[in-house]
Amino acid sequence: MTAERTATLDDVAKAAGVSRATASRVVTGQGPASRHARDRVAAAVAALGYVPDAAARALVTRTGTRLAIAVIGHTAAVLDDPYVGRVLTTAAHVAAEREVGVSLHWLPLNDPGSLARLADGRGLGGLVVVNPTRPALETVPRNLRGRVVAIGVGARDVPSFDVDNRAGTEGVVRHLVRTGRRRIAMVTGPAWLPCGDRAVEAYRQVLHDSGGEPRVVPGDFTAVRGARAAAEIMARWPDTDAVFALSDLTALGVLDGLHALGVQVPGDVAVAGFDDIAFAGLSRPALTTSTHPVEEIATAAAQAVLDRHNTGRATFFPSRLVVRDSA
Amino acid sequence: MTAERTATLDDVAKAAGVSRATASRVVTGQGPASRHARDRVAAAVAALGYVPDAAARALVTRTGTRLAIAVIGHTAAVLDDPYVGRVLTTAAHVAAEREVGVSLHWLPLNDPGSLARLADGRGLGGLVVVNPTRPALETVPRNLRGRVVAIGVGARDVPSFDVDNRAGTEGVVRHLVRTGRRRIAMVTGPAWLPCGDRAVEAYRQVLHDSGGEPRVVPGDFTAVRGARAAAEIMARWPDTDAVFALSDLTALGVLDGLHALGVQVPGDVAVAGFDDIAFAGLSRPALTTSTHPVEEIATAAAQAVLDRHNTGRATFFPSRLVVRDSA
DNA sequence: CCCACACATGAGAGCGCTTCCACCGCAATA
DNA sequence: TATTGCGGTGGAAGCGCTCTCATGTGTGGG
Known part of the structure; x- marks a missing residue:
């Protein structure tokens, strides 16, 4: 039994001398728990280096809280452009503030079905599609409807955020x-x-x-x-x-x-x-x-999908003329 | 029973007239299955729009196949720099080629513990840390040891990839x-x-x-x-x-x-x-x-962690002088 | 002194999936 | 005909967790 195994909630419960249910309550912070139980569980967690298994938790809570960002059009051009990087980092930042995970998906231009495939569905809290084409958007699986927004052009049920x-x-x-x-x-x-x-x-x-x-x-x-x-x-x-x-x-x-x-x-x-x-x-x-207010756009898109705030068809962000020397 | 519910493997099995075990075999492509069973299950999957639940699958397979990318140092500076964006897109591209998901984590500079927290561990196939500090690297949970690489400076058990x-x-x-x-x-x-x-x-x-x-x-x-x-x-x-x-x-x-x-x-x-x-x-x-061969570095890092190819301490990629007009 | 009512707790079901194992039938071999 | 082998199959266990529900255990009021 010297096998190096990662600690489970059962281990924590046993170490703390409480039931798994109590341990769960303490770890999640939901439900009542006595001062004494809280302390013992906390100690056990620390001692065992316990980290909750996200998969198991997601399985039972069904509360897919993960923001997926799909970038369509995988070409070197997209890679060189600072645009995508800024969208990604901004959206990831918004997600981090709400303590939701972000997953990144890099979709080829000519395979619209890939959008459907990435939606391993129930684990997803929402989806932001960057630079989608309309046909690609049509393939969004039904269990995701209402939780998808587009940066660029939108579609039915998919509000869009873009610069004007x-x-x-x-x-x-x-x-x-x-x-x-x-x-x-x-x-x-x-x-x-x-x-x-x-x-x-x-x-x-x-x-x-x-x-x-x-x-x-x-x-x-x-x-x-x-x-x-x-x-x-x-x-x-x-x-x-x-x-x-x-x-x-x-x-x-x-x-x-x-x-x-x-x-x-x-x-x-x-x-x-x-x-x-x-x-x-x-x-x-x-x-x-x-100007192209990428950060504003990405923030709005991420917030909209995270807040299930799916109203309106398309939002255009104002662009401001910046006159320098070349014209 | 008209409730809009996403189809489960049980539904598929029932619709195809086979057991859940058989349906699972067909869907995953593992294990034997008769031609007939394969066809019927495939039809049911298509009809029901079935998509496997990633959480449930991950829970039982324990085969966390997801590449996490953690960027340390959340400042506007990092955001403006095309560097991070290029690392991200490149790593995501490598991951996509192997059909593994990518999750993105945006970690504050002053909270090394966050690295430990993001490792909801068992769901993770590997971790690439961008621009880590040594103290942050020390907090990598043990269940991830051997599956972590750094872009920038490394640490014990954490090989690093960087430009020379x-x-x-x-x-x-x-x-x-x-x-x-x-x-x-x-x-x-x-x-x-x-x-x-x-x-x-x-x-x-x-x-x-x-x-x-x-x-x-x-x-x-x-x-x-x-x-x-x-x-x-x-x-x-x-x-x-x-x-x-x-x-x-x-x-x-x-x-x-x-x-x-x-x-x-x-x-x-x-x-x-x-x-x-x-x-x-x-x-x-x-x-x-x-030159700073970011794409090469990110590719190598992602591949190393995905292939469990954790050998060597640090790899430095050569930089090439490019003489233009300013010097 | 007993009942009501909080609060804290543990047993247990079950999320959707994979996979071990026992089983069945059928062809090939003895 | 009896034995083996094997591809195909279903039953059932169980991954680690949350959460309902029933059961304690202590308090204050009647």
């Missing part, structure tokens, strides 16, 4: 127009990310209003793609006088690409981004952009 | 010396992070060898702190001709602070960082730095 892409884009493009730019190109996000559509729409609208022709180049939120986009844009439309990228990372890439081409920023071409990441203010020229 | 801070720092500082700099200042990482010690040592050593006096200013890996550090350095030692920061983020801040002071980089003062983050190549002037 439309207004943010409008703000930036209007600023470009206001400062005399007319031949404004745009580098979008990845095509599969539906929330970028609103931004493209807004861009087209403002351009239409100001008599410009849309010049849209597809992007993927990476800096490398931004540099290539810059070359592409200047080749196709040499008279371009401004580039708006739907991501600061891409905008910084554009800056780099333009620099390589010998194009002056903002002299020849103005450049603006979106997100206001930490580095936006550190580039030379410092990047003009519009 | 010493060699990396040597490389950078030697480069500065080689290019004629002699009055080289260093901005360190946060004091509680023990893995920075080796870097400071290396810096002192190289300076000693080249006849320079150490000029150490404490940092915290943030850009803001870097800007302030630049001002501090130029005030205390106006003849400084190079600044080495133990983090690119800080180095970019130094660049910014120097710019504000009207100091030319690299003309008056050379600046070098450490990490080679995505933005290092995008700053103006582009940052000279030394």
Whole structure:
């Protein structure tokens, strides 16, 4: 019997000379217990290094209190972007405050069913899906309905939290127009990310209003793609006088690409981004952009799902124009 | 009995007309099962939308197959740094490949006991601790021994994975010396992070060898702190001709602070960082730095803990000098 | 002095699952 | 025909915990 076994509640009860029921009451803090029993159990817990088994507890309480965060779209692009990391850490922080565990799920883009699979259901308190596609959201299992929120685009029964892409884009493009730019190109996000559509729409609208022709180049939120986009844009439309990228990372890439081409920023071409990441203010020229309150969004999403506060369809967080040197 | 209840294995067995034991065998794929039984159970599973209860399964199998990632030191600094996000996403990716879940834990710096608490033990397959302190590592519960690795500094029974801070720092500082700099200042990482010690040592050593006096200013890996550090350095030692920061983020801040002071980089003062983050190549002037193979490190750590491959004390990943424009 | 009423306690059921074990039938071998 | 072997199967135990319920054990009021 010298086998190294982790202590169970029974061991604690035996050591403390009480029943398992009493030990449980003391450990969980639920129900009455005499001073004497409390002390003895506490001592036993300390002596044995007892840690409650989460699985056993979850099994009986059925109170799945764990926040799952699923990130859709597993590409290197997502990895490089500080965005996902910030969402993760923020949500984890909110969860930690409420002493609920967080589980992380990294889902491929082309396998919507994986969302259903991760829901080993009853253990889950809620689910935050980052950057979902609508089809993926349709596969959320029924036992999770009402406990799922999306960061990005939502769906039926799935409220969404996102930055106001439309207004943010409008703000930036209007600023470009206001400062005399007319031949404004745009580098979008990845095509599969539906929330970028609103931004493209807004861009087209403002351009239409100001008599410009849309010049849209597809992007993927990476800096490398931004540099290539810059070359592409200047080749196709040499008279371009401004580039708006739907991501600061891409905008910084554009800056780099333009620099390589010998194009002056903002002299020849103005450049603006979106997100206001930490580095936006550190580039030379410092990047003009519009804020993306990631922490606020992630906090709201995590709270909503944790508080079962599933009201409303979609919440858009305001984006604020930050004018620096590049535009 | 119209109550909306999630299906259990019993329900499946009943619907398929087999015993629970057989249903379990089919679902888990363990043990023999006739073709006929397999088909019927599979049909029942599909019809009922059955999803196994992870808690119940974990309770009986005792095979905690879940990778826990604990990040120590919950400060805004950690949040802004892309480092943690990259570690997280990489580790989660490794775990996903092996179809094991990942749980995320955000631990305060001053409560080492929290590490013990998160180990609701038996549900855990392994634990990766990011940026631990030695005291925190001492509190790892015994039932987890041999299944814990550290990214950063390690401890007894806890192998560590980290970049070779010493060699990396040597490389950078030697480069500065080689290019004629002699009055080289260093901005360190946060004091509680023990893995920075080796870097400071290396810096002192190289300076000693080249006849320079150490000029150490404490940092915290943030850009803001870097800007302030630049001002501090130029005030205390106006003849400084190079600044080495133990983090690119800080180095970019130094660049910014120097710019504000009207100091030319690299003309008056050379600046070098450490990490080679995505933005290092995008700053103006582009940052000279030394690589920090975060993805490699996180992958190795996750694999080690998942494979129970607990050999060796510490693995240092080589850092490669990247010379750009700032030094 | 006895009953009512708190409070503290322990026995035991049961959460949903895996897995040991005994069992059954059937083909292959002696 | 009697014996072995084996794939397939169901009964039942039990993982570690929570929680209901019945049973003490002490207090104060009638």
